[in-house]
Amino acid sequence: MPRILAENVSLVHPLFVGRNQTVEFQGSDKFVRNRAGRPIGVKALRDVSFEFSEGSRVGLIGANGSGKTTLLRVLAGILPPDEGVVTIEGRSTNLININLGTKADASGHRNITLQALASGYSREEIESKRREIVEFSELGDFLELPVNTYSAGMRMRLSFAIATAFEPEILLLDEWLSAGDIDFKRKASKRMASFIDRAGVLVLASHSKAMLEENCERAIWLDEGIIRADGPVKEVFAEYQKEKSTD
Known part of the structure; x- marks a missing residue:
């Protein structure tokens, strides 16, 4: 509980x-x-x-x-x-600064492993979610490259895909997140709504009356x-x- x-x-x-x-x-x-x-x-x-x-x-x-x-x-x-x-x-899953813990000189695939391990997930759990993370990030072959070659938007896509791939028990969220271009933001917003619904406990910091009441x-x-x-x-x-x- x-x-x-x-x-x-x-x-x-x-x-x-x-x-x-x-x-x-x-x-x-x-x-x-x-x-x-x-x-x-x-x-x-x-x-x-x-x-x-x-x-x-x-x-x-x-x-x-x-x-x-x-x-x-x-x-x-x-x-x-x-x-x-x-x-x-x-x-606990926090989306306060989802780039926190990113290892810039490691590949995207390696960062999937490292960030998920740091969040307390087992290697078995990580591998069961890897395909979903890869597909949602839309980064394709870029995941073989070091993260320090990514744009800011690409880093956000990867970290967002990792952070929201697992079932949240406690979700800590600071405002809403910007994650790439318009199409990806629309997809991320839909995923975030589902993520919040599944959380056991949600703590959301926001200035938005509509977001808080919703x-x-x-x-x-x-x-x-x-x-x-x-x-x-x-x-x-x-x-x-x-x-x-x-x-």
């Missing part, structure tokens, strides 16, 4: 400020300071707690810099929290790393938009 439990999670991003630089901010509690009072870190997440169980469809909303992507990276195991505990039960039932509003609201997606988004309109 897939499950995510976050207990009092906090994370500080180091802040490197030159002697002649100044930092503009609202409220002194946003920064970690040294003894001289200079800011040395930004509090990206502050005492964040929640639980997602099987069937959860959760949207993360908030302004740019509110902590949405940072939280996804913590849940994906890319960033360790400075305080608190994250417990993940089930296999795919999520619950929303968490992050504001400077703090949970401002957690509840039904329409109610939380309405509260968020109301505050935005009064800024």
Whole structure:
């Protein structure tokens, strides 16, 4: 049974400020300071707690810099929290940066193996999906070449095909993905819809009201790393938009 439990999670991003630089901010509690009072870190997440169980469809909303992507990276195991505990039960698939882990000097076929192994799949599982990945990527003989010979769009096609080939238990998604030309984007969008439907737990960070309401039932509003609201997606988004309109 897939499950995510976050207990009092906090994370500080180091802040490197030159002697002649100044930092503009609202409220002194946003920064970690040294003894001289200079800011040395930004509090990206502050005492964040929640639980997602099987069937959860959760949207993360908030302004740019509110902590949405940072939280996804913590849940994906890319960033360790400075305080608190994250417990993940089930296999996690993240589409935050699907090119992460690509080995540029290895062939496309080798990257299929390496990226899938890194995601926890067995060689038997990988080989059972290889033909599907090859066909969906539409890269053909280019898969015999090193990935560093690919265009950005070709890399995205390969990584997208790998990431979406396996049955997701926990799916972490940052906005919607761009994956190549118009025809491929249309095909990728259709595949993504099916991918989301099959996920045991979905956590989607987005600014799109339509996307959140279509795919999520619950929303968490992050504001400077703090949970401002957690509840039904329409109610939380309405509260968020109301505050935005009064800024």
